[in-house]
Amino acid sequence: MLPLAYIAELWRYPVKSMRGEQVDALEVQPDGIAHDRRYAFLSSGAPAGKPRLTGRERAALLRYSASVSANGTEIRTPEGRRFQVHDPALLTYFEQHLPHGNRITLEHDPAAGPYTDVRPIAIVSTETLAILNRTFGRAVDPRRFRSNLLITFTSEANRELTGGNPDLFPEDAVAGHTLQLGATCRLRLLEKIPRCRVVTLDPDTVEPDPALMKHLDRRYGGRLGIYAAVVTSGPVQTGDAVAMASTEV
Known part of the structure; x- marks a missing residue:
């Protein structure tokens, strides 16, 4: 070929x-793709039927980075702080730093496939x-x-x-x-x-x-x-x- x-x-x-x-x-x-969009975050302020954050929250998330290593998926904040994706302290951080102050929860279901x-x-x-x-x-x-x-x-x-x-x-x-x-x-x-x-x-x-x-x-x-x-x-x-x-x- x-x-x-x-x-x-x-x-x-x-x-x-x-x-x-x-x-x-x-x-x-x-x-x-393995490790691609396997996690998502939900917002209590998102519109009905579209729970994965509001428009302003989604835009703010673009300043966060996610990477995968042998230790799992790690999140790096705009200020350089690091959290494991399952760390409850990350959700508290989001609620304090993302727009609106909505309640944020993690979505992760290996059987559901990627959140594309x-x-x-x-x-x-x-x-x-x-x-x-x-x-x-x-x-x-x-x-x-x-x-x-x-x-x-x-x-x-x-x-x-x-x-x-x-x-x-x-x-x-x-x-x-x-x-x-x-x-x-x-x-x-x-x-x-x-x-x-x-x-x-x-x-x-x-x-x-x-x-x-x-x-x-x-x-x-x-x-x-x-x-x-x-x-x-x-x-x-x-x-x-x-x-x-x-x-x-």
């Missing part, structure tokens, strides 16, 4: 709405980000899009997929196909990802940039990147080849 692309970066987000961690390797499981909004895996290409930077007129931090896989297409594949059109996102052209990553992992590429106001928030300061969402809406129908579902699980690592699967599923 000739490579279409290579994996440039891998990311996981152990806690929903918090900063992720860049890693060299990931284990793709049948329901998604729609699909288990999000992919974007470096070519797509370069197009966005050019059309938007300034560089956009890739972290805004909270993707799991950042891939780089080969120049030949990019030309073939886009027909040489410099404004087309190459990953859009492989929607509906199954790709193989590394030796065993296979992902079915699904629909383009609809973006929400989270992409307007600076990953470091959470300051909003509404112009970015307006640009995405006007130019790209509010969509960037592509969702994927797991066909075959397996390990993937940075530098792995990405190819069209020999047998479509």
Whole structure:
């Protein structure tokens, strides 16, 4: 199989709405990526039917980071304090420091799978980000899009997929196909990802940039990147080849 692309970066987000961690390797499981969005927090002030924090609380959580080690999942606060995710003191800290002062509870159910909004895996290409930077007129931090896989297409594949059109996102052209990553992992590429106001928030300061969402809406129908579902699980690592699967599923 000739490579279409290579994996440039891998990311996981152990806690929903918090900063992720860049890693060299990931284990793709049948329901998604290991340690990706396996924890979430609920707020007593969230709207009925949408308990996972209010809009202001979600934005504030972007200043917290989550990482996984042999000791479990650790949370680092904006001030540099560290808590294990199951530590009751973390909930007390949230209630004192997150907006509104609502009661915060931890959600964790290993049988429920990842707490993703729609699909288990999000992919974007470096070519797509370069197009966005050019059309938007300034560089956009890739972290805004909270993707799991950042891939780089080969120049030949990019030309073939886009027909040489410099404004087309190459990953859009492989929607509906199954790709193989590394030796065993296979992902079915699904629909383009609809973006929400989270992409307007600076990953470091959470300051909003509404112009970015307006640009995405006007130019790209509010969509960037592509969702994927797991066909075959397996390990993937940075530098792995990405190819069209020999047998479509």
